Amino acid sequence: MTSRLNPYISFDGSARDAMEFYQSVFGGTLDLNTYGQFGQGDAPEADKIMHGMLETPSGFTLMGADSPPGMPSxxxxxxSVSLSGDDDTELRGYWEKLSADATVTVPLDKQMWGDVFGMCTDRFGITWMVNIAGK
Structure with missing residues (x-):
């Protein structure tokens, strides 16, 4: 997989409806994963979207999720802007440059879904997410 850059939208509980709407607009394949799939299935937010990705026939990629509890939307x-792929060296290089003089909210590290992920807000106020696919 090559690296990709795409928008990532945070929602306040409406990610499923929004992503399904965008699929109706752009077409394509929609993949939705809930917080319950990656944590406790009985948690209040278990049915909320932890990660959604729409890939369209035109080559567009749109990602979105419900904000985790305690994180405002x-x-x-x-x-935010998402950088993702499986080229560890390339993506770590982007992370090092983007996170310099930035506010790191999630250090680049292995996550519960098996990928390496980090999030920071750069010195210009732009939030970046870097996800390196697990092997």
Whole structure:
């Protein structure tokens, strides 16, 4: 897989409806994963979307999720930029540059879904997410 850059939208509980709507607009394949699939199935947010990805016939990729409990989602400030792929060296290089002089909210490290992931807000106020696919 090559590296990709795409928007990532945070929602306040409406990710499923929004991502299904975008699929109706753009077509394509929608993959939705809930918090319950990667944690406790009986948690109050278990049915909320932890990660959704729409890949369209036109080559568009749109990702979205419901904000985790305690993390606010403000309309207008709820879009990040996601870098993802399986080229560890390339993506770690981007992370090192993007996270320099940034506020790191999630250090680049292996996550419960098996990938290496990190999130930071750069010195210009842009939130970046880097996900390196597990082997």
């Amino acid at each position: 403000t309309k207008g400030d709820n879009i």
